[in-house]
Amino acid sequence: MSRKTKGINAERELVHKLWAFGWSACRIAGSGSSHYPSPDVIAGKDCRSLAIECKTTKKTKYLTKEEVNNLVSFAKIFGAEPWIGIRFREGWFFLKPKDLKDTGKGLAVSKELAKQKGLGLKKLLG
Amino acid sequence: MSRKTKGINAERELVHKLWAFGWSACRIAGSGSSHYPSPDVIAGKDCRSLAIECKTTKKTKYLTKEEVNNLVSFAKIFGAEPWIGIRFREGWFFLKPKDLKDTGKGLAVSKELAKQKGLGLKKLLG
Numbered sequence: 001m002s003r004k005t006k007g008i009n010a011e012r013e014l015v016h017k018l019w020a021f022g023w024s025a026c027r028i029a030g031s032g033s034s035h036y037p038s039p040d041v042i043a044g045k046d047c048r049s050l051a052i053e054c055k056t057t058k059k060t061k062y063l064t065k066e067e068v069n070n071l072v073s074f075a076k077i078f079g080a081e082p083w084i085g086i087r088f089r090e091g092w093f094f095l096k097p098k099d100l101k102d103t104g105k106g107l108a109v110s111k112e113l114a115k116q117k118g119l120g121l122k123k124l125l126g
Numbered sequence: 127m128s129r130k131t132k133g134i135n136a137e138r139e140l141v142h143k144l145w146a147f148g149w150s151a152c153r154i155a156g157s158g159s160s161h162y163p164s165p166d167v168i169a170g171k172d173c174r175s176l177a178i179e180c181k182t183t184k185k186t187k188y189l190t191k192e193e194v195n196n197l198v199s200f201a202k203i204f205g206a207e208p209w210i211g212i213r214f215r216e217g218w219f220f221l222k223p224k225d226l227k228d229t230g231k232g233l234a235v236s237k238e239l240a241k242q243k244g245l246g247l248k249k250l251l252g
Contacts, residue, residue, distance in 0.1 A: 019162055024203035026164040027155040036145055038152040042168060044204035049175065077150035078170035 010056045010087045011040050017092075018043045021125050037070035042080065049080040050124075052094070056087040060110040068097050068107055083124070086114055093118030136182045136213045137166050140247075143218075144169045147251050163196035168206065175206040176250075178220075182213040186236040194223050194233055209250070212240055219244030 001009075011027045018025035018041075025043035039051035053071045055061045063084070075082035084095045086109050093114035100107035109118075127135075137153045144151035144167075151169035165177035179197045181187045189210070201208035210221045212235055219240035226233035235244075 015160075015162065022203070024163075024200050026160070026162070026168070029153040029155040034141075034152070036141065036152070037150075042152070044175065044206065046205045047173070049170065049205070074150050077148070079172045079175070080170065 006056055007040075007054065011054050013087070014041055014052070014054060014085060014092065015043075017121055018125075021121065023125060037074040039071055039074060039080075039082075041085070042078075044080075045125075049078065050083055051075040051078060051080040052083045052085045054085045054087070055109075057109075058089060060108055061086055062103070063100065063107045063109070065106060068100065072097055084109065086118070088114065092121050094121065094124045095119075132182055133166075133180065137180050139213070140167055140178070140180060140211060140218065141169075143247055144251075147247065149251060163200040165197055165200060165206075165208075167211070168204075170206075171251075175204065176209055177201040177204060177206040178209045178211045180211045180213070181235075183235075184215060186234055187212055188229070189226065189233045189235075191232060194226065198223055210235065212244070214240065218247050220247065220250045221245075 015025045015027055023043045023045045025041060027041055028038045040054040041052040043050045051071060051074055071082045082097055086093050088111055095109060095118045099117040100109055101113055141151045141153055149169045149171045151167060153167055154164045166180040167178040169176045177197060177200055197208045208223055212219050214237055221235060221240060221244045225243040226235055227239055
């Protein structure tokens with residue numbers, strides 16, 4: 001399975017889980033290629049909305065500062081909360097942009113960091 | 127140009143206009159095919175968010191009750207306002223679902239109805 005297909009499958013899985021929790025959610029078209037900042041998934045319920053950048057990894061995921069800044073600036077204008085959703089084999093963890101580890105060149109999330117700082121989906125929504 | 131391409135171009139044009147007005151906006155992936163209800167475009171600024179079903183036509187556009195009901199139910203859960211955005215040659219008009227004309231079988235928007243009941247983008251956002 002290509003990395004792109006894996007990414008789309010993870011986004012679809014997350015959208016499905018969000019609906020199962022009673023939220024509305026959808027995948028954003030061309031979120032990596034549009035020249036406007038945009039998240040991978042957007043979800044909303046009542047007065048709360050979430051802009052989520054989705055990643056999958058087995059161990060550690062690296063993000064560029066630019067993609068995280070784009071997420072934050074989209075969320076700020078939209079009035080949404082910016083979250084990084086990382087899917088490990090164990091499941092999903094959701095981190096705030098400020099909780100990613102700055103490696104100088106970019107930002108990283110290890111499984112250990114995700115377990116320490118991240119929220120599970122139920123806690124994120126609850 | 128295929129009908130699908132025309133539709134996507136109209137959605138992109140609307141996203142572009144929304145950003146130009148200082149809103150954040152994005153196109154939804156697979157909005158016509160997902161088994162969850164979803165709009166074509168979602169836009170947000172501060173505490174307000176818009177779920178928009180986009181259409182293009184020269185004269186009169188027909189919508190099914192199902193697609194409008196899907197838009198309304200998505201918007202209700204999300205906490206967004208449901209709008210039908212119709213692009214005529216003259217530009218965009220935005221109508222509330224209740225302002226579409228019930229033809230019995232479905233719902234219709236003529237250019238006359240759009241001009242009478244619809245809002246321009248500036249007014250919609252202002």
